[in-house]
Every structure is written in C-alpha cells, then in structure tokens.
Amino acid sequence: MYIFYIVLSILFLIYFCINIYIKVTSYKKILNVEPNNLKDYDCMLVLGAGIINNERPTLMLKDRLDKSIELYNKGIIKKIIMSGDHSKVNHDEVGIMKKYAIDRGIKSKDIFMDHAGICTYDSIYRAKEIFGVKKMIIITQKYHLYRALYIANFLGIDAHGIKSDARIYRKMPYHLVRESLARVKNFIKCNLKAKPKYLGDKISLEQSGDVTGGVNFEK
Numbered sequence: 001m002y003i004f005y006i007v008l009s010i011l012f013l014i015y016f017c018i019n020i021y022i023k024v025t026s027y028k029k030i031l032n033v034e035p036n037n038l039k040d041y042d043c044m045l046v047l048g049a050g051i052i053n054n055e056r057p058t059l060m061l062k063d064r065l066d067k068s069i070e071l072y073n074k075g076i077i078k079k080i081i082m083s084g085d086h087s088k089v090n091h092d093e094v095g096i097m098k099k100y101a102i103d104r105g106i107k108s109k110d111i112f113m114d115h116a117g118i119c120t121y122d123s124i125y126r127a128k129e130i131f132g133v134k135k136m137i138i139i140t141q142k143y144h145l146y147r148a149l150y151i152a153n154f155l156g157i158d159a160h161g162i163k164s165d166a167r168i169y170r171k172m173p174y175h176l177v178r179e180s181l182a183r184v185k186n187f188i189k190c191n192l193k194a195k196p197k198y199l200g201d202k203i204s205l206e207q208s209g210d211v212t213g214g215v216n217f218e219k
Contacts, residue, residue: 069101
C-alpha cells in the first residue's frame with residue numbers, strides 16, 4: 001500500500017507539472033483583439049465543440065464561430081479553417097459550422113472545412129500538414145487555448161490565440177477536469193510525434209474553400 005501511494009503521488013506530480021508547463025509556455029500567446037497586428041496570419045482556425053441534433057452548434061461552439069465572424073467582418077483575416085468531427089454521415093460538425101457562418105454573411109469560398117478534426121491535436125496537425133499553415137490565429141475558449149497553442153507551437157506553427165468566452169458555460173468543472181487530463185495526453189502525443197487518425201491530400205489556402213465541401217470519412 002505504501003508503494004501504491006508513492007506511485008500515485010509521482011503520477012499526480014507529473015500531471016500537475018505538465019499542466020503548469022503548458023499554461024506557462026502558452027499564456028503569452030493569447031492575444032487581445034488588436035486589428036493592427038493580425039494582418040499577416042494565414043488563417044483563423046476554429047476548433048469544433050459539438051453540435052445539437054446535427055442541426056446547430058452548442059453554445060460553446062457558437063461563441064467560437066461568432067468570434068471568428070467578428071474578426072472576418074473587421075477585415076483582419078479572410079481565411080477560416082473550420083475543423084470538427086465528420087467521421088459519421090449523421091454527425092456533420094463542420095457542415096453545421098460552415099452553414100452558421102454563411103448565414104451570417106461569411107463568403108463560402110473563404111471557409112475551409114476540415115472534416116477530420118476529430119480532436120484538438122488532429123485539427124492542428126492537419127492545419128499544418130494538409131492546409132500548409134505556417135502562422136495562424138486559434139479561436140476557442142481560454143481554458144482550451146493553452147493546450148491548442150502548446151500543440152501548435154510544438155508542431156512548428158507560429159500560432160496565437162484569441163479567446164471566445166462570451167458567457168459562463170454549463171458543466172465548467174467537468175470541462176476543466178477533462179481539459180487538464182487532455183493536456184497530459186497531448187503532451188505525450190506531441191513528444192511521441194504521433195500522427196493524426198486521418199491525413200490526405202494537401203489543400204492550398206490560395207484556392208476557394210469550396211473545394212473542401214462534401215467530404216466525409218465514413219468507413
């Protein structure tokens with residue numbers, strides 16, 4: 001039993017240190033919205049956060065989309081990668097994301113859909129390897145930005161984050177615990193140089209984003 005507690009204490013210390021390390025190395029990458037210093041980014045990356053009945057985004061995802069729409073309408077960044085889970089025909093997260101943005105005036109050609117963004121690590125890995133992103137803004141809630149920015153900068157992307165917190169979200173204690181565990185998982189994945197579940201052909205951001213429509217990875 002004594003050994004069990006020692007091992008448990010070591011594991012907790014590792015968990016704690018990884019979380020602190022990721023926060024400390026990423027917090028300076030979180031920006032306020034400053035139009036004058038965001039002109040030279042390749043794109044915005046909007047990370048998925050779930051949909052309801054395959055019809056509408058969750059409130060958390062809605063706020064991420066609204067923030068990207070705000071930046072787009074200010075003329076700051078004109079290319080948006082929307083990354084989410086479309087691994088099943090009846091769960092089209094990116095399709096809902098794109099429709100939400102188009103309904104609010106975003107041009108379809110400026111939206112690139114990443115249908116295989118089944119997790120944060122895969123979304124960011126694919127932004128680099130599939131879409132050729134070198135410098136980007138990541139849009140998500142602040143608690144999630146630390147991990148997303150750590151992954152991006154570890155993979156060699158010059159990334160900064162803009163937080164999309166617009167309200168107090170339900171189940172935040174659950175989200176915070178889950179996120180702290182995900183940081184440890186992604187720290188390991190980064191250092192093991194793990195590959196995403198799906199890759200595919202490269203897609204240039206210089207073309208119309210409409211080339212990314214209508215794809216899914218249903219097996």
